[in-house]
Amino acid sequence: MGFNGAKVVKTPNLDELANDGMVFNNAFIASPACAPNRAALLTGLMPARNGAEENHTYPKPGVAVLTKQLQKNGYKVYAFGKVAHGKMNNECGWDYYHKQPINLEKNVKAFFAETKVDGPICVMIGDRRPHVAWTTENIYDPEKVDLPAYFIDTKETREHRARYYSDVTGFDKTMGENLKFLETILGENTITLMTSDHGGQWPFGKWNLYDDGTRTPLVVKWKGKIPTGKRTQAMVSWIDILPTLLDLIDSKTPDLLDGKSFAKVLTGETNAFRNEIYTTHSGDGVFNVYPIRSIRTERFKYIKNLLPDCYHTNHSDLLRKDGAGAYWDSWDKAAQTDKIAAGIIKKYYQRPAEEFYDLDTDPDEQNNLINDPRFQKEIKKMKEMLAEWMFMQGDKETVFRTPYPLAEPKPDKVLIEELKK
Structure with missing residues (x-):
């Protein structure tokens, strides 16, 4: 805007x-x-x-x-x-x-x-x-x-x-x-x-x-x-x-x-x-079975991915409709010869169990600092705050649909159509 x-x-x-x-x-x-x-x-x-x-x-x-x-x-x-x-x-x-x-x-x-x-x-x-x-x-x-x-x-x-x-x-x-x-x-x-x-x-x-x-x-x-x-x-x-x-x-x-x-x-x-700021996501039908929780302060963001051993997907990459996600075919093609493009796609589909970002220096949240020794005290604090908040909310970390394990082939439109039946 x-x-x-x-x-x-x-x-x-x-x-x-x-x-x-x-x-x-x-x-x-x-x-x-x-x-x-x-x-x-x-x-x-x-x-x-x-x-x-x-x-x-x-x-x-x-x-x-x-x-x-x-x-x-x-x-x-x-x-x-x-x-x-x-x-x-x-x-x-x-x-x-x-x-x-x-x-x-x-x-x-x-x-x-x-x-x-x-x-x-x-x-x-x-x-x-x-x-x-x-x-x-x-x-x-x-x-x-x-x-x-x-x-x-x-x-x-x-x-x-x-x-x-x-x-x-x-x-x-x-x-x-x-x-x-x-x-x-x-x-x-x-x-x-x-x-x-x-x-x-x-x-x-x-x-x-x-x-x-x-x-x-x-x-x-x-x-x-x-x-x-x-x-x-x-x-x-x-x-x-x-x-x-x-x-x-x-x-x-x-x-x-x-x-x-x-x-x-x-x-x-x-x-x-x-x-x-606490934020939650619990999925969107068979298209997105990837629950996430987060806590954000003015400077830091801590993200908990509940299913790190599964694929993150949604309507865009699965259905690839005109005016929505049809550009995904061009992303896959670019990734065949471009390592940076391949890295972006991998980061989209596969997430670690935890993510931590310094928003002052990394507003686009591209550099995961979860293992950085400089921030372990802050990470521990925010992790505990998120856990306590989830408990007070009665958040049972429910997985509402069957997820897509990384050990299996990546889901596609054909699989989604079968699941919708």
């Missing part, structure tokens, strides 16, 4: 929002997959506690959804697009819900053309972009896109990256049109919050606990209440978002949540919040 220093992709509306509000440099999700992270957002509870651990699963019966707390405070809650996941939309008790994840400008305008706003409201809009499959209406030159250093630079990778960037800019345009329209209805006493539910579906992004999969954009605007053009280093999590909004409207927040309010960060009273 432009306000985060993007060199190629253009996001003028996001840049304007960032200039008018506060940008969080260290906002993180609870889990890098749609369903568990959205469940964490809506309940204020981490996956092991709310019950939605694996992707396409849902909170346990009886777990409170915080949108209902907004309604108890007199708010009507309107949702458009992908906000909750699947059948969880029924649990949210929306006052209105339009599930179409496209045509958001049209659907929002049509609803409010027939709806009188006569009290406080919360509007939640979930654009599907830049979820795969990425658009075929490409507005960027593949030769000019920038790639992370840990990508394999091929023609197909660049084409897909350009399509991804095109969807980011498409999201920006839709968001801008919706905000402009809503301003005419809602006025200045409106809190606007923009974020994303996990990193992009790229190798080492979605379904991983590296920052590329877990750190997310977060911008909050409230004219006259939140300082404009400010950035904060405060570490916050998606579980904190709804408790914060409830706090800002002077609402009671349910007890025993994992999430907590960062309202004092927004009002400029403090620039500190969480000392640690």
Whole structure:
């Protein structure tokens, strides 16, 4: 995104929002997959506690959804697009819900053309972009896109990256049109919050606990209440978002949540919040059977891979669909003659039991320092903290599907199709 220093992709509306509000440099999700992270957002509870651990699963019966707390405070809650996941939309008790994840400008305008706003409201809009499959209406030159250093630079990778960037800019345009329209209805006493539910579906992004999969954009605007053009280093999590909004409207927040309010960060009273960020991943059906846990501080990241003797895979490398993971064929071809490319692919499929990174010197998390004698004290401390947190969460380290052992051939699309039967 432009306000985060993007060199190629253009996001003028996001840049304007960032200039008018506060940008969080260290906002993180609870889990890098749609369903568990959205469940964490809506309940204020981490996956092991709310019950939605694996992707396409849902909170346990009886777990409170915080949108209902907004309604108890007199708010009507309107949702458009992908906000909750699947059948969880029924649990949210929306006052209105339009599930179409496209045509958001049209659907929002049509609803409010027939709806009188006569009290406080919360509007939640979930654009599907830049979820795969990425658009075929490409507005960027593949030769000019920038790639992370840990990508394999091929023609197909660049084409897909350009399509991804095109969807980011498409999201920006839709968001801008919706905000402009809503301003005419809602006025200045409106809190606007923009974020994303996990990193992009790229190798080492979605379904991983590296920052590329877990750190997310977060911008909050409230004219006259939140300082404009400010950035904060405060570490916050998606579980904190709804408790914060409830706090800002002077609402009671349910007890025993994992999430907590960062309202004092927004009002400029403090620039500190969480000392640690915990993140979990428990898999995605037969495509990704690779549970991971992590703890992150401002400087360090410790990752525990629960199945180091198995392959890490996901939809992208297994299905290789156009507009999603079709570039993987070009990666395999490059690896046949390029040792660096071969090393990247090996690192993707095979992970050690533990990883430890110094984010100050290695923000891309490429140099695993788990055996470095300089950091053994810190590693021991973070390892113990993660274990204690998992115990308190009731995390049973469940493996929900049958994993793919390294001793056997690497899984492919044919195997996946058989397993799906």
